[in-house]
Amino acid sequence: MSSNKALFAGRTILASSISKSYTQEISQKCQTISSSIMSPKGKKPFLVGFLANDDPAAESYANWTKKTCEEMGFEYQLRRVQNKDFLEEKIIEANNDDAVDGIMIYFPVFGDAQDQYLKQVISLEKDVEGLNHTYYQNMYHNIRYLDEQKTKKSIVPCTPLAIIKILEYLKIYNPLLPVGNRLYGKKAIIINRSEIVGRPLAALMANDGCVVYSVDVHNIQKFTRGEGLKFSKHHVEDLGSNTPELLKQLSLDADIVITGVPTDNYKYPTENIKEGATCINFSFHKNFTEDVKSKAGLYVPSTGKVTICMLLRNMLRLIENKYQNTSSTNV
Known part of the structure; x- marks a missing residue:
């Protein structure tokens, strides 16, 4: 029995x-921009990060941002x-x-509505x-450009975008279906409904055809x-209180399990994972226990490095939007 489990165990990516x-x-695009009219005197694209808390997750994110920027040709400055x-x-x-x-x-800075204002x-x-x-607003309504001429691309929040790109990398998206429908037939459960990640991620996945809990x-x-x-964009239905029974029922029906609970003591119940499901954790803390590998077909324990790539990709897009009249390059 144990040898069979080892034989059919999934992969950690x-x-x-x-x-x-x-x-x-991204590195090549950065070099192109640095040597073009979009960057006077060969200036590197310059990113500034503001840190106004003592959250270890934020400190770790800042360190990875700095390291990645330096490796890929960007200039980065942390302003405490x-x-x-x-x-x-x-x-x-x-x-x-x-x-x-x-x-x-x-984030968080104040940890309340003031953060929304910032x-x-x-x-x-x-x-x-x-x-x-x-x-x-563009993301929720599936609007991809900032202008009627469709020359300036809208930006997608970088952490939800990173998870979408991870799902594409893992071949969860079906490339044989039309763009916008490529998660059709999939069911996902997302343990987080923050305005920064959980809710926009649910909207993005549902807009691509997924049923998301x-x-x-x-x-x-x-x-x-x-x-x-039948709808052109997602609709939301309230299923009721978060009870252990309902959570388990929906979890065991989910092809994709995504967690983002920002506390060290939260662990997603392994017995709630459908055999062969794809499991992704975007929290700084480990939301899955080690035995997740006995149930998950594919397991991604963190997303930080992909998030930083999407952040830098977004910045290059912003620079191109600014100078789109003088450059035909695209990210």
């Missing part, structure tokens, strides 16, 4: 392996803000600095994480385009 499929493309009440002022200064191409904030302070033209209301502490919602994909 690291974010570092997945990110390699994007690093060369000791008094978070002055963070807005510092962001506005970066907005007005022509040398700065991209801005990001390491996302809107970053200039639309420098928001590499795609958290601006305009980008969110979105779970937070209080309730479970169903994101879907309806039977036979």
